Amino acid sequence: MKTIRLECRNVTKRFAAQRKGEAPIVAVQNLNFKIADGEVVSLIGPSGCGKSTLLNMGSGLDPASDGEVMVDGEKVIKPNEHVAFMLQKDLLLPWRTIRQNVEFGLEIRGVPASERKATALGLLKKCRLPDFADHYPHQLSGGMRQRAALARTLAVDPAVLLMDEPFSALDAQTKMVLQQDLGRTLAETGKTALFVTHDLVEAIALSDRVLVMSQRPGTIIEEIVVDIPGRDNPMERRKSPKTGPYIAQLMSLLHIGEEVH
Numbered sequence: 001m002k003t004i005r006l007e008c009r010n011v012t013k014r015f016a017a018q019r020k021g022e023a024p025i026v027a028v029q030n031l032n033f034k035i036a037d038g039e040v041v042s043l044i045g046p047s048g049c050g051k052s053t054l055l056n057m058g059s060g061l062d063p064a065s066d067g068e069v070m071v072d073g074e075k076v077i078k079p080n081e082h083v084a085f086m087l088q089k090d091l092l093l094p095w096r097t098i099r100q101n102v103e104f105g106l107e108i109r110g111v112p113a114s115e116r117k118a119t120a121l122g123l124l125k126k127c128r129l130p131d132f133a134d135h136y137p138h139q140l141s142g143g144m145r146q147r148a149a150l151a152r153t154l155a156v157d158p159a160v161l162l163m164d165e166p167f168s169a170l171d172a173q174t175k176m177v178l179q180q181d182l183g184r185t186l187a188e189t190g191k192t193a194l195f196v197t198h199d200l201v202e203a204i205a206l207s208d209r210v211l212v213m214s215q216r217p218g219t220i221i222e223e224i225v226v227d228i229p230g231r232d233n234p235m236e237r238r239k240s241p242k243t244g245p246y247i248a249q250l251m252s253l254l255h256i257g258e259e260v261h
Helices: 051-059 098-108 113-126 142-156 174-190 200-206 232-239 243-253
Strands: 006-014 027-036 040-044 066-071 083-084 160-164 192-196 208-213 221-227
Touching: 006 051, 006 192, 027 051, 027 221, 040 051, 040 200, 051 066, 051 083, 051 160, 051 192, 051 221, 083 113, 083 142, 098 142, 113 142, 142 174, 160 200, 174 200, 174 232, 200 243, 208 243, 221 243, 232 243
Parallel strands: 040 192, 040 208, 083 160, 160 192
Antiparallel strands: 006 027, 006 066, 208 221
């Protein structure tokens, strides 16, 4: 039986009311799910349903109001080295080279310089950036910077990757290229990932399972197991005749295309 890397147990998150006398805002309510070692799970749902809030709790940036978020069997109460977070923006440090950016987390942990360099160069090669190690972020395209951000995320060897729409700001063609890179990299490294996206095709192409959330307060309303071979090749998954029915199912669950009365 595979190790459970990430788990939510009856998790609820409330935020204080903006005005005196108003009720607190319940962002997510009674969330329950498990993600096993090496599994890639996408999280989709309407805007404002608490997807990013869930990632913040998983990373330890924001505590749950009720329930428990567990990583490797330990309750998450603060940021920890078991979890890495990749955001929509690459957040590369402009005064550091790409290699130095990838090394940053290892540097904070006190890893020797020679080991940091070897790790960074290996990951930049894996992320198809071996010739740009000594460039600065402003010299790279948006897609290349996101590849560098992925290398930086993987450099600290996290047990769990939390990814908040990392490709949403990219054009469609670049986005598909990076989805292919990510699918291959996650398969090669065997990493566990929770991936938030609004792109239904992306969710099917990259994931073992898709969790569907309701309107706020967000809770899991459906779990879909993606029965298409080749998670390491998202481009081929896109072409599968099984993809269309999955997309139709997700659209129905999210009420996309239904007439609003």
